[in-house]
Amino acid sequence: MAAISLRKLRKTFGELTVVHDIDLEIADKEFIILVGPSGCGKSTTLRMIAGLEDVSSGDLIIGDLIVNDVAAKDRDIAMVFQNYALYPHMTVYKNMAFGLELRRAPRDEVDRKVREAAEILDITYLLNRKPKALSGGQRQRVALGRAMVRSPEVFLLDEPLSNLDAKLRATMRAEITKLHRSLNATFIYVTHDQVEAMTMADRIVVMQDGHIQQVAKPQDLYDNPVNLFVASFIGAPQMNFYPVTIRETDAGFAVDFGGTLLPLPPRLTPENLAPYEGQEVTLGLRPEAFFERMTSEHDPDMFAQLDGVVDYAEPMGPEIHLNFAVQGHSTTARLSPRFAARPGDTVTLHVDMSMAHLFDPKSERSLMAGPAA
Amino acid sequence: MTAARAVAPKTTAPKSIVPKTAVTKRQRKRREMLVAYSFIAPNFIGFAVFTLGPILFAFALAFMHWDGSNPIEFAGLENFWKLFEDRAFKSAFWNTIVYTIFVVPLTLVCSLGLAILLNQKIFGRNFFRTIAFFPYVASLVAVAVVWNMLFNPDFGPVNMALYNMGIDPSDLPGWAADRDWAMVTIIMFSIWKSMGYFMVIYLAGLQGISAELYEAADIDGANSWQKFWRITLPQLGPTTFFVSVMLTIQSFKVFDQIFLITQGGPGTSTLVLVYHIYNEAFISWDLGYSSMVALVLFVLVLTITIVQFRLTEERD
Amino acid sequence: MTVTIKRAPKARFNWGKIATYVIVILVSLTMLAPFVWMLSASLKLNRDVFAFPIEWIPSEPRWRNYVDIWSKIPLGLFVYNTAKLTVIVTVLQLLTSSFAAYAFAKLRFPYRNALFLAYIATIAMPWQVYMVPQFLMMREFGLNNTHLALICLQAFTAFGVFLMRQFYMSIPDELCEAARIDGMSEYGIWRRIMLPLSMPALSTLTIFTFVNTWNDFLGPLIYLTRTELKTIQIGIRMFISQYSAEYGLIMAASVVALIPVLIVFLALQRFFVEGIASTGLKG
Numbered sequence: 001m002a003a004i005s006l007r008k009l010r011k012t013f014g015e016l017t018v019v020h021d022i023d024l025e026i027a028d029k030e031f032i033i034l035v036g037p038s039g040c041g042k043s044t045t046l047r048m049i050a051g052l053e054d055v056s057s058g059d060l061i062i063g064d065l066i067v068n069d070v071a072a073k074d075r076d077i078a079m080v081f082q083n084y085a086l087y088p089h090m091t092v093y094k095n096m097a098f099g100l101e102l103r104r105a106p107r108d109e110v111d112r113k114v115r116e117a118a119e120i121l122d123i124t125y126l127l128n129r130k131p132k133a134l135s136g137g138q139r140q141r142v143a144l145g146r147a148m149v150r151s152p153e154v155f156l157l158d159e160p161l162s163n164l165d166a167k168l169r170a171t172m173r174a175e176i177t178k179l180h181r182s183l184n185a186t187f188i189y190v191t192h193d194q195v196e197a198m199t200m201a202d203r204i205v206v207m208q209d210g211h212i213q214q215v216a217k218p219q220d221l222y223d224n225p226v227n228l229f230v231a232s233f234i235g236a237p238q239m240n241f242y243p244v245t246i247r248e249t250d251a252g253f254a255v256d257f258g259g260t261l262l263p264l265p266p267r268l269t270p271e272n273l274a275p276y277e278g279q280e281v282t283l284g285l286r287p288e289a290f291f292e293r294m295t296s297e298h299d300p301d302m303f304a305q306l307d308g309v310v311d312y313a314e315p316m317g318p319e320i321h322l323n324f325a326v327q328g329h330s331t332t333a334r335l336s337p338r339f340a341a342r343p344g345d346t347v348t349l350h351v352d353m354s355m356a357h358l359f360d361p362k363s364e365r366s367l368m369a370g371p372a373a
Numbered sequence: 374m375t376a377a378r379a380v381a382p383k384t385t386a387p388k389s390i391v392p393k394t395a396v397t398k399r400q401r402k403r404r405e406m407l408v409a410y411s412f413i414a415p416n417f418i419g420f421a422v423f424t425l426g427p428i429l430f431a432f433a434l435a436f437m438h439w440d441g442s443n444p445i446e447f448a449g450l451e452n453f454w455k456l457f458e459d460r461a462f463k464s465a466f467w468n469t470i471v472y473t474i475f476v477v478p479l480t481l482v483c484s485l486g487l488a489i490l491l492n493q494k495i496f497g498r499n500f501f502r503t504i505a506f507f508p509y510v511a512s513l514v515a516v517a518v519v520w521n522m523l524f525n526p527d528f529g530p531v532n533m534a535l536y537n538m539g540i541d542p543s544d545l546p547g548w549a550a551d552r553d554w555a556m557v558t559i560i561m562f563s564i565w566k567s568m569g570y571f572m573v574i575y576l577a578g579l580q581g582i583s584a585e586l587y588e589a590a591d592i593d594g595a596n597s598w599q600k601f602w603r604i605t606l607p608q609l610g611p612t613t614f615f616v617s618v619m620l621t622i623q624s625f626k627v628f629d630q631i632f633l634i635t636q637g638g639p640g641t642s643t644l645v646l647v648y649h650i651y652n653e654a655f656i657s658w659d660l661g662y663s664s665m666v667a668l669v670l671f672v673l674v675l676t677i678t679i680v681q682f683r684l685t686e687e688r689d
Numbered sequence: 690m691t692v693t694i695k696r697a698p699k700a701r702f703n704w705g706k707i708a709t710y711v712i713v714i715l716v717s718l719t720m721l722a723p724f725v726w727m728l729s730a731s732l733k734l735n736r737d738v739f740a741f742p743i744e745w746i747p748s749e750p751r752w753r754n755y756v757d758i759w760s761k762i763p764l765g766l767f768v769y770n771t772a773k774l775t776v777i778v779t780v781l782q783l784l785t786s787s788f789a790a791y792a793f794a795k796l797r798f799p800y801r802n803a804l805f806l807a808y809i810a811t812i813a814m815p816w817q818v819y820m821v822p823q824f825l826m827m828r829e830f831g832l833n834n835t836h837l838a839l840i841c842l843q844a845f846t847a848f849g850v851f852l853m854r855q856f857y858m859s860i861p862d863e864l865c866e867a868a869r870i871d872g873m874s875e876y877g878i879w880r881r882i883m884l885p886l887s888m889p890a891l892s893t894l895t896i897f898t899f900v901n902t903w904n905d906f907l908g909p910l911i912y913l914t915r916t917e918l919k920t921i922q923i924g925i926r927m928f929i930s931q932y933s934a935e936y937g938l939i940m941a942a943s944v945v946a947l948i949p950v951l952i953v954f955l956a957l958q959r960f961f962v963e964g965i966a967s968t969g970l971k972g
Contacts (some may be wrong), residue, residue: 053864069401085863089885099871146867352881406799408875412792413804416785419845423823424811431823441825460960490713495706503958504717507724510954512902515943518929519723522730522936528739530726537742567721573961598707626815629907647817654821655911667818678813 002076002153002186003028004049008058011044011210016132018044018281021208031180031187035197036207042190043158045207049188050156051078062154077149079156081106081189084139086131086146092118096146103150110149117148120182121175136169146177148183155180157189161196173199174340194234198222199249226365229358230284237287237321237332239357246276246358255283255358258327262304263352272367276360281367284357287321290333291350302354310341322347413488434664441658452665462666464641465649468556471506472645473624474558480544480620481613484568488575502576506569517633520562524548549635552642562630567623571616578612579605612687618678625674646670691787725948731755731940738936754941761932764942766917767924772949774920775838775902778843782898783891786849791879793850794857795865805854808847824911838912842903850893855963856890857883893955894962899953 004026011019019041026032034042040078047053048060051072067075078099086095093114100110118124121141131139140160157176161169177200181185191197197204198218206221206229208212214226225231231239244255244262253273254261262283264273294303308324308331313336322333322341324348333349341347358367435453438446438514456462491502508516524531526547535545546554582605590600606613633636637644637652645668653663692725715780725745730738732750793805823842838873860883867934868878906922913919919927925942932938 031789050870052869052873069398071401072866072869077870078868079870081863081867083863085861085867087864087868087882102872102877146871295943376901405796409792409798409801411795412796412875412879413789415788416845416850417804419785420808420811420840420847420850423826423841423845424819424847425807425828426810427819427823428814430826431819434822451690487716490709490716493709495709495713501713501717503955504720505956505960507951507954508720509902510896510904511724511951512904512922512925512943512946512950514906514925515727516948518925518939519727519941522738523723523726525739530739530743533739569720622813624814626817628817632907647815650817650821660825665820667815667821670815671818674813674815 002063004154004188005061006045006049006058007061009045009048009054009055009060011041011048012056013218018210019048021206022210024212024215025206026186026188027160028263030187031185031189031202032199032205033176033189033191033199033201033203034205034207035191035194036213039209040207041193041210041328042205042207046156046188046190049154050077052217057146062326076152077154077156078150078152078237079158080147080160082159084131084143085216086139086142088131091128091130092123092134092142092145095131095142098147099146099150102244113149113151114145117145119180121145128336136164137172140164140168140172144179147302148179151183152185154186154188157187157192160189162193169196175202182248194236198234204234205231208233224366224370225357225369226240226366228284228359229367231284231359235286237334238336239284239286240325240329240331241359242283242285242329243280243361245280246273246278248274248277251276255356257283257306260304260306262351262356263353265302265356268356268358268368272360276367280361282353282357282359282361285331285351286355287332287334288356289352290322290331290335291352292335292339294350298350298352299354302352304351304353305348306351307346307348310343310345310347312343418665424686431664431667434661435663435666435668439660441660448661452662456665456669461641461644461652462640463651465644465646466667466669468641468643469627469645470627471556471562472560472627472689473621476563476624476627477617477620479560479573480564482570482614483564484616485575485609486569488579489601491572492576492579502573505572508566509570511566513629514633516566517562517630520558521634524558526550552637554640555635555639557640558636559595559627559631562634563624563627566630567620571620574616575609575612578609582608603675610685614681618681621677621681622674625670646673696838701907709892710829724844725925727943729942731944733865733937735934738940743924751937754771754937755945758928758938758942758945761935761938762924762928762942763916764921765944767919767921768945769920770836770918771903771920773841775899777840777947778902779895779898781840782842782849782893785845785951786894787853787884787887787891789850790853791875791883793854795862795878795883796875808850812851820911827912832912834913834915834918836913836918837853839905839908842907842908843898849898851888852894852897853887860886889964890959892960896954896961903950908950943945 004024006022006026008021008023009019010017010021018039022041022045024218034045035312036042044053047194048055049062051067051070055068060068062075062077065367086092087098090098096114096117097110100113105113114127115124118127121144122137123141124146126134126138128144128147131142131242134142140163143160160176161172173196176187176189180200189196189200198221201218203215203217204221205215208229214230218222221230223236225234228241244257247254247261249261251263252340253264253268253270256262270285290306294300306326308326311323311325311330313323314321318337319334320337320339322335324331324333324338324341324347335349359365360367394440436448436450438448438451487505491498491505495501523529526532526545526549529548531548532545536542546557548554548558564590586604586608587600590604626647627645628651631643631645631648633653635643647670650663650666650670652658653666657663726743729743729747731754732747732752733744733754734751737744737747768937789904793801826839827833827841830838832841865878866881868882873881906920906926909920909923910926913923916927925939925946928942929939
């Protein structure tokens with residue numbers, strides 16, 4: 001079985017540590033996505049799992065074996081590279097068959113597996129071409145096919161979609177998800193694109209500066225980011241942040257935003273909030289927490305009003321992204337496309353505070369997450 | 374389960390037990406190292422024995438007296454002081470400098486000009502490129518013979534043509550046989566022989582310049598001349614640097630054509646450093662002194678290469 | 690209101706193009722003239738070689754010259770010796786250089802940079818600086834007057850390793866990594882991935898090595914004193930010193946010495962500019 005554990009895994013290049021003692025348990029057949037800005041250590045982590053980089057310290061366990069020093073070819077993994085790394089002098093067929101031939105698989109078995117994979121990926125008509133004669137999307141499929149034919153326990157994918165155009169990317173996302181279901185293998189996927197992470201992963205691992213920031217299911221990650229970095233990295237347009245002060249009122253805790261008192265949702269318990277009474281914290285509101293008007297579905301106790309001066313509006317088709325300034329803080333809201341506002345107008349918007357997040361400005365951690373471990 | 378699965382020996386131990394390691398880090402590192410060294414060894418051993426060793430030996434010999442058969446004696450700096458009394462060394466030194474000063478810029482300009490001409494879309498372009506490159510690959514012995522015949526002062530076709538153009542027989546150049554013309558002959562020969570090679574290097578450089586730059590310049594209204602000075606030449610900077618370093622090193626090493634055309638003469642008019650090294654070693658069998666001259670040559674080449682590197686770094 | 694639409698005049702006749710052709714043809718003639726003269730003289734009697742005006746195409750070509758040269762000196766043996774040396778040196782050079790270059794470009798191991806620096810440092814070193822100690826050492830090994838000496842000193846050059854390494858650096862690392870995951874050994878990657886991809890570099894190195902070995906005369910001059918070992922370049926020198934007035938024959942022998950290089954060059958030249966461009970030989 002191909003459960004994978006990273007235990008205090010570290011990678012240093014000379015003086016520079018790019019992966020800091022990370023711990024991660026990946027379940028068998030899970031689709032896990034490592035996401036983060038460039039240079040966060042996600043690719044290095046993947047390459048360590050692949051056996052392309054040495055492990056500086058810590059243990060890398062696949063199944064029940066420490067594989068730190070097992071050669072890449074003996075780890076029962078396959079990898080899809082960002083630039084596909086197809087052998088330019090071999091046909092598509094040969095590219096896909098190569099790994100099996102090297103393992104001395106019988107010729108008819110190789111042929112069957114290559115044709116099966118080509119069938120699934122719809123590239124049978126390309127089998128006799130060389131990579132040079134393929135489009136980007138076709139190369140991508142061949143790279144996937146090459147990984148598939150060996151039916152490995154673990155698939156490693158290093159930003160496999162980053163060289164494709166937006167439309168093709170959307171198609172391939174769906175296909176890779178389907179592949180994962182049909183192949184019955186563990187997928188570890190690296191990307192900087194949070195849309196890919198959100199749409200495909202069973203669990204997402206957010207990394208920054210060589211540290212794991214949070215590991216969670218996509219919706220969890222979106223709803224309950226543990227710190228400011230995760231909150232701002234996941235979600236587009238980004239979450240809006242404001243400096244506010246915690247106040248205790250007769251109705252419980254609230255935040256004071258430049259004189260306006262905003263209610264707080266019950267998930268922020270008095271235990272979370274009491275230590276911060278009178279202190280400044282960071283309020284985070286996603287763009288969809290803003291509304292033109294309240295409807296019957298909304299809980300009036302959780303709503304407040306904020307005034308802002310419109311900067312510009314970006315029509316997206318089904319919605320508009322309204323950029324405006326609230327007490328000098330630049331804010332983006334997702335509103336219905338019928339909302340009419342011109343630059344310079346003053347608008348009043350309703351805020352659903354049940355969606356509010358609060359962060360400790362010093363530790364940058366969510367107040368719900370409690371103090372740092 | 375395919376063969377792929379069988380490679381790593383998997384234990385059936387329950388999860389709670391500490392996982393086993395298949396290979397230790399040291400074993401793997403050692404294996405990787407052995408593989409890498411096995412790649413390098415065939416070439417490196419030959420290189421170390423037949424090139425690196427002799428080079429170190431040469432540096433040591435510069436401070437020895439040896440005639441190749443009697444025992445080696447330590448000489449200290451005696452070979453070095455001898456340089457200053459050796460008039461042939463002095464000529465060789467200056468002749469090498471003169472040769473370099475003329476050959477480097479002239480070859481540079483000729484090969485760049487040729488490359489620009491042959492980078493245009495003209496009919497038979499590859500044919501012309503081949504012709505321009507051919508002298509470089511042609512046997513030096515053969516072309517030197519032809520050169521000697523063509524430039525024979527008494528009955529060679531070149532002087533015959535000059536005579537027929539009305540030049541007085543007493544004014545005809547003596548080429549390789551004349552003290553004043555021998556170096557000119559060698560320089561002309563060298564440029565003719567090697568410009569094709571540097572042309573190819575410039576061609577590669579020219580093909581690396583993005584066509585967009587020229588398109589942008591066209592839209593800005595630049596003419597061909599401006600495009601050459603503002604785009605082509607600056608973009609070729611690294612190529613020019615490489616070519617000039619190569620040319621300089623090659624010029625300091627000049628020997629073959631001199632050996633074949635003038636034998637260093639007449640007198641010492643085309644005696645160069647390498648020729649002096651050759652004479653001292655294989656004619657006089659003064660191996661220590663010969664190595665000292667070689668050491669001077671090496672220091673010169675090294676100094677000039679470093680200076681050229683510095684100059685480019687400053688410019689960039 | 691009607692607007693008359695005029696066609697902008699076409700660019701003037703391109704005098705620049707004409708000038709380019711004129712210069713190119715003149716330069717080509719200069720480059721080619723000595724060879725044409727050589728060929729023409731090789732088909733003439735000695736007394737006609739220097740006739741003026743030059744008769745470029747001999748009215749009575751003397752093909753006999755090309756027959757006579759083989760009996761005057763052992764030219765056939767010289768050609769054989771040169772061919773043997775050149776082929777062995779070129780094959781060894783290609784194999785060992787590309788082998789070593791793979792490690793320098795794609796593997797990590799201790800002292801990699803130091804070792805590579807040792808190669809680089811000797812590229813700028815004139816051969817003449819160490820040719821004397823090298824000669825003495827070969828004599829010590831008893832390799833004086835053997836072909837092995839010339840093979841040893843020409844087959845393991847820093848230039849070859851440098852050229853191949855520069856080319857391998859331009860092949861993406863991902864390709865090797867994919868091959869490693871596919872289960873190939875490093876030797877397999879060299880053989881089945883790198884070699885097939887390095888045709889331009891190998892052709893370039895072949896041209897350089899072949900040409901240098903074939904044309905080399907100082908090495909054979911120093912190492913080979915016995916006639917039966919000599920190469921064609923030394924042979925022609927020998928011919929000149931023995932028959933200095935036999936201009937037609939000398940030229941015929943020179944033409945024979947040029948032909949193999951011409952063939953190799955023409956066969957491989959289509960890779961040449963690409964090879965130079967992709968091996969970083971342009972700086």
